[in-house]
Amino acid sequence: xxxxxxxxxxxxxKLARNRLWQxxxxxxxxxxxxxxxxxxxxxxxxxxxxxxxxxPNLLVRAVRFLxxxxxxxxxxxxxxxxxxxLSMLIExxxxxxxxxxxxxxxxxxxxxxxxEARLERID
Numbered sequence: 001x002x003x004x005x006x007x008x009x010x011x012x013x014k015l016a017r018n019r020l021w022q023x024x025x026x027x028x029x030x031x032x033x034x035x036x037x038x039x040x041x042x043x044x045x046x047x048x049x050x051x052x053x054x055x056p057n058l059l060v061r062a063v064r065f066l067x068x069x070x071x072x073x074x075x076x077x078x079x080x081x082x083x084x085x086l087s088m089l090i091e092x093x094x095x096x097x098x099x100x101x102x103x104x105x106x107x108x109x110x111x112x113x114x115x116e117a118r119l120e121r122i123d
Contacts, residue, residue, distance in 0.1 A: 037079040038063070045090050052094040062089045 042059050049056050066085055091097075092110065099107065 034079060038082050041079060041083050042086060045086065048090065048096060049094055054094050058090075058093055059086075062086055062093070065089065 042063060045059060046056050049058060063086070066082065066089070
């Protein structure tokens with residue numbers, strides 16, 4: 001299988017454009033309002049996490065993970081990216097569906113990436 005380089009280039013361009021567009025100063029009230037929105041979104045995942053007998057603090061870890069990997073691409077007035085990103089992380093940590101052979105192939109890719117990330121982490 002070949003990489004669709006043109007699709008990758010378009011995706012990279014869009015991400016770079018969005019990240020650069022976000023670089024501006026905001027006031028404390030805006031930050032607090034957005035943080036409240038994120039909290040309300042995150043807290044809605046507690047029931048699912050509990051139903052899987054998992055530590056609900058994985059929400060804290062997931063939000064910290066998002067801060068590390070995606071903190072510069074925030075849009076102040078639209079927390080939808082956070083909802084989508086957090087939902088995906090929670091689904092990976094607490095699966096709510098049965099996977100197919102095809103989706104398990106990607107789970108194997110994730111496992112490899114996780115091993116690599118742990119080996120190369122910042123101390």
